[in-house]
Amino acid sequence: MNEVLNFHFNVDGNDFTSAGQASIQIKKNLRRLGLDPETIRRVSIAMYEGEINMVIHAHGGEADVNVYEDRIEIILKDKGPGIENIEQAMQEGFSTAHDQIRSLGFGAGMGLPNMKRYTDDMKIESEVGVGTTVTMQVNL
Amino acid sequence: MKISQMQKLLEARVLCCEENANRHVYSACGCDLMSDVLAFVKDQAVLLTGLVNPQVIRTAEMMDMICIVFVRSKVPSEEMIELARESGIVLMVSDKRLYEACGLLYQNGLVGNKVKG
Numbered sequence: 001m002n003e004v005l006n007f008h009f010n011v012d013g014n015d016f017t018s019a020g021q022a023s024i025q026i027k028k029n030l031r032r033l034g035l036d037p038e039t040i041r042r043v044s045i046a047m048y049e050g051e052i053n054m055v056i057h058a059h060g061g062e063a064d065v066n067v068y069e070d071r072i073e074i075i076l077k078d079k080g081p082g083i084e085n086i087e088q089a090m091q092e093g094f095s096t097a098h099d100q101i102r103s104l105g106f107g108a109g110m111g112l113p114n115m116k117r118y119t120d121d122m123k124i125e126s127e128v129g130v131g132t133t134v135t136m137q138v139n140l
Numbered sequence: 141m142k143i144s145q146m147q148k149l150l151e152a153r154v155l156c157c158e159e160n161a162n163r164h165v166y167s168a169c170g171c172d173l174m175s176d177v178l179a180f181v182k183d184q185a186v187l188l189t190g191l192v193n194p195q196v197i198r199t200a201e202m203m204d205m206i207c208i209v210f211v212r213s214k215v216p217s218e219e220m221i222e223l224a225r226e227s228g229i230v231l232m233v234s235d236k237r238l239y240e241a242c243g244l245l246y247q248n249g250l251v252g253n254k255v256k257g
Contacts, residue, residue, distance in 0.1 A: 017219075018194070020194075020198040023202065024198060024201060027202070037204065041202070045202050048199075052195075104174075104193050104195060105173055105174035105175070105191045106174055106195065108173055108176070110175030110178070114175060114178055
């Protein structure tokens with residue numbers, strides 16, 4: 001497979017309860033490609049946490065998943081407020097989410113660390129007031 | 141342990157996918173923080189939780205879980221039941237508290253990742 005397979009999603013930022021739909025769809029798509037369950041789980045969990053983040057913090061954004069011969073790349077791009085201190089944001093337990101999100105089972109400062117845990121590489125580019133792009137790679 | 145046996149132990153009511161209640165599960169997770177479920181759970185087929193919103197179903201789906209038990213008589217919405225039905229996840233409601241429900245399952249052989257009938 002030399003061609004890159006791309007799946008593109010617009011993540012709606014208006015409704016927290018619908019967050020995660022793109023990740024569910026990716027999980028289904030990767031299953032159809034016959035990838036091994038552990039890889040599918042890692043990709044979909046990392047994307048799910050990212051999708052939740054985009055909805056909580058950035059009013060949604062765009063998600064792209066590119067399937068290469070040797071890896072899967074997940075790119076999550078938003079035009080949200082940006083991350084002031086990435087190092088701090090990466091610490092488990094650090095969160096700027098409000099209480100309502102916490103009462104829904106998220107916003108405990110686990111999202112970014114989980115995304116890093118499940119992927120082989122993660123890069124965060126962020127500019128305050130402009131937006132954030134998270135690029136993750138999972139090797140096949 | 142079969143899901144149907146869990147149902148009896150927890151005196152639970154099944155809300156959907158009862159046809160999957162004869163499946164075996166070998167470990168479970170009791171948690172209200174979905175990010176913790178996503179972080180630390182591995183090969184655990186059952187989620188016991190007091191949290192009721194659609195992200196609970198999606199989290200279970202992400203983790204390949206096949207059964208969710210809502211404790212303290214929390215009843216999920218129709219939307220949640222429909223999401224679970226699409227993924228074949230058995231939903232049930234028990235009036236036990238989370239601690240007691242986990243304890244009952246553990247006491248009766250559902251103890252982590254070891255294979256038990």
